[in-house]
Amino acid sequence: xxxxxxxxxxxxxxxxxxxxxxxxxxxxxxxxxxxxxxxxxxxxxxxxxxxxxxxxxxxxxxxxxxxxxxxxxxxxxxxxxxxxxxxxxxxxxxxxxxxxxxxxxxxxxxxxxxxxxxxxxxxxxxxxxxxxxxxxxxxxxxxxxxxxxxxxxxxxxxxxxxxxxxxxxxxxxxxxxxxxxxxxxxxxxxxxxxxxxxxxxxxxxxxxxxxxxxxxxxxxxxxxxxxxxxxxxxxxxxxxxxxxxxxxxxxxxxxxxxxxxxxxxxxxxxxxxxxxxxxxxxxxxxxxxxxxxxxxxxxxxxxxxxxxxxxxxxxxxxxxxxxxxxxxxxxxxxxxxxxxxxxxxxxxxxx
Ligand code: 13P
Ligand code: SF4
Numbered sequence: 001x002x003x004x005x006x007x008x009x010x011x012x013x014x015x016x017x018x019x020x021x022x023x024x025x026x027x028x029x030x031x032x033x034x035x036x037x038x039x040x041x042x043x044x045x046x047x048x049x050x051x052x053x054x055x056x057x058x059x060x061x062x063x064x065x066x067x068x069x070x071x072x073x074x075x076x077x078x079x080x081x082x083x084x085x086x087x088x089x090x091x092x093x094x095x096x097x098x099x100x101x102x103x104x105x106x107x108x109x110x111x112x113x114x115x116x117x118x119x120x121x122x123x124x125x126x127x128x129x130x131x132x133x134x135x136x137x138x139x140x141x142x143x144x145x146x147x148x149x150x151x152x153x154x155x156x157x158x159x160x161x162x163x164x165x166x167x168x169x170x171x172x173x174x175x176x177x178x179x180x181x182x183x184x185x186x187x188x189x190x191x192x193x194x195x196x197x198x199x200x201x202x203x204x205x206x207x208x209x210x211x212x213x214x215x216x217x218x219x220x221x222x223x224x225x226x227x228x229x230x231x232x233x234x235x236x237x238x239x240x241x242x243x244x245x246x247x248x249x250x251x252x253x254x255x256x257x258x259x260x261x262x263x264x265x266x267x268x269x270x271x272x273x274x275x276x277x278x279x280x281x282x283x284x285x286x287x288x289x290x291x292x293x294x295x296x297x298x299x300x301x302x303x304x305x306x307x308x309x310x311x312x313x314x315x316x317x318x319x320x321x322x323x324x325x326x327x328x329x330x331x332x333x334x335x336x337x338x339x340x341x342x343x344x345x346x347x348x349x350x351x
Contacts, residue, residue, distance in 0.1 A: 026311055036312040037064060043319035044068050049089035049112075051315075052078050052102065055250045056272035056307040057093045061315060065093070072276060074251040075101070075147045076162040080344060082106045091318065092326075093310040095120045099326040100151045101160075104336045105344065111326040114314040118306040120148050122235075125205025126184035128152035134181075134203075141181035141201060142173055145339070148207075149184060151328045155335035160343045163234050164249035166192050169346060174198035187211065191234045191241055207235040209291075209304045213268045215239035217290035221266055228287070229262040233269035240268055240289070257281045271302045 028036075041064065044051060051070035053061045062072045070091075071081045075098060082090045082102045089110040092099040097120055099113040126145075131153050135143050145157040146166070154160050161169045170192050173180060182189040183203030187210065193200040213236045222230055222243060231253045232244035241247055246256040250273055257265055258280040267273065268289035277286050291302045318324045328336065345351060 026313055028312070033060065033312060036316050040064055040312065040316050040319060041068055043316070044070075044091070047089055047319060048087050049091050049319065050082075050085050050087035051091050051093060052081055052098075053092075053310075054078060054094035054098060054272075054307065055254070055276050056270040056304050057310045058272075058308070058312070059275045060312055061093045061310055062275055064315075074162065074164055074249045076164045076249065076343075076347065077251060078102070079105055079147065079162075079340070080347070082109065082111075083344070091315070093315065094118070095123075095148075095304070095306045096326075097123050097148050097150065100328055101147055101154075101340060103326045103328045104151060104154065104333055104340050107328070107333055107337075110322075112318045112322065113324050113326060114310045114318055116324050116326075118309045120304075120306060121208040122146060122148035122184045122205050123150055123153075126150075126153055126203060128156065131183060131203070132156050138181050138201065140179060142178040143181045143183075144170065144173070145183050146185050146188060147340075147343075151332050151336045153183070154339055155332045157336075157339040158342075160336075160340045162249060162343070163188060164252055165343065165347060166234075167195050169343070170196045170198050170200070172346070172351065185235055187237055187241075188234045190238055191247065194238075209270055209302065210235035210268070211237055212292040212302075213237065213240045213289050214292065215243060218243050218266065218268065221287070221290060225264055225266065225287070227262060228264040228266050229256070229260050230266045230289070231256055231268065232289070236268050244268070253277075254280050257284060257286070269302075270304050270307065272304075272307060 051065040053065040053072045065072050079101045090102050091112045092102050095118040099111050103111040126149050135156050143157045144159045147162045174196055179199040182200045184205035186202050186204045189202040229245040230243055231246050232241050234247050254276050257277045264285045266287050266289050274286050288302050
């Protein structure tokens with residue numbers, strides 16, 4: 001018999017989603033976009049700053065990051081990039097946990113974000129006041145958390161992982177006989193558990209973008225285009241993952257688009273990724289996997305509403321003013337660094 005402490009509490013998000021009108025590409029006045037792009041490039045140089053952007057952000061931001069020596073990457077490479085780059089200021093265009101991870105790994109650097117309102121439903125679904133007692137109730141388990149968590153949750157963890165290395169890390173721990181407490185993404189956790197066969201207790205949060213991809217509609221689409229390869233991010237439900245030719249992190253999916261012989265791809269992840277996929281494979285055709293719908297009630301429609309909060313205006317503003325600096329309290333930062341550095345060292349082969 002399981003006692004209540006054995007089972008992860010079901011946490012619903014504790015903050016509302018951004019309203020549809022509050023996100024997305026602003027309506028730039030004539031000439032404003034070009035003026036902002038020029039100003040941002042100048043300011044990055046003047047302030048000894050570098051732009052670290054996620055694939056789901058606005059194309060203009062990705063273009064500027066590429067053009068100015070920054071990076072556009074998945075969460076793992078975003079985390080690693082700041083360490084290697086000599087800039088004293090990291091400007092992180094993405095969601096809050098990405099800025100926090102950069103600060104945890106680079107406490108001596110200034111970390112700015114275009115907006116501090118950009119959340120993540122996985123992070124919101126794993127509040128430390130519920131998560132920490134749950135870990136305390138399972139002292140026999142190694143705590144592995146996805147990077148999509150706040151600093152206080154990382155501080156309670158033994159390991160931080162991203163989707164690109166979750167399977168490898170869990171396999172490594174399983175080989176050492178460790179039982180795992182996994183948080184927060186139930187779908188990624190379930191995928192890792194099935195692939196590795198490890199003993200994993202799963203927290204029950206989910207990504208509002210990926211959980212909306214629909215297996216039945218995807219199957220119909222894939223049948224219509226039998227030549228297409230199906231690329232799926234592992235935050236998607238199990239039935240969607242089951243239809244995938246490739247399951248991987250955003251970078252791994254872009255690499256698959258480049259290297260697979262297929263001319264056509266059906267892609268189950270945020271559609272911001274198409275900018276880089278088209279660059280990686282300009283002659284290929286990319287289609288969105290079907291999500292819950294395009295109607296007025298759709299909160300995500302294959303695009304993360306929080307990622308969409310980053311734009312040229314707020315990026316220019318933080319560079320002008322130094323506003324929106326990320327701070328991680330000292331003791332939490334130190335403890336979160338231990339688990340986060342373990343991930344970086346694991347990737348570097350130091351384990
Ligand atoms: P990646 O690490 O694959 O970029 O995933 C981050 C994320 O938030 C996906 O929704
Ligand atoms: Fe979080 Fe999902 Fe947005 Fe990624 S796409 S940042 S997991 S809400």
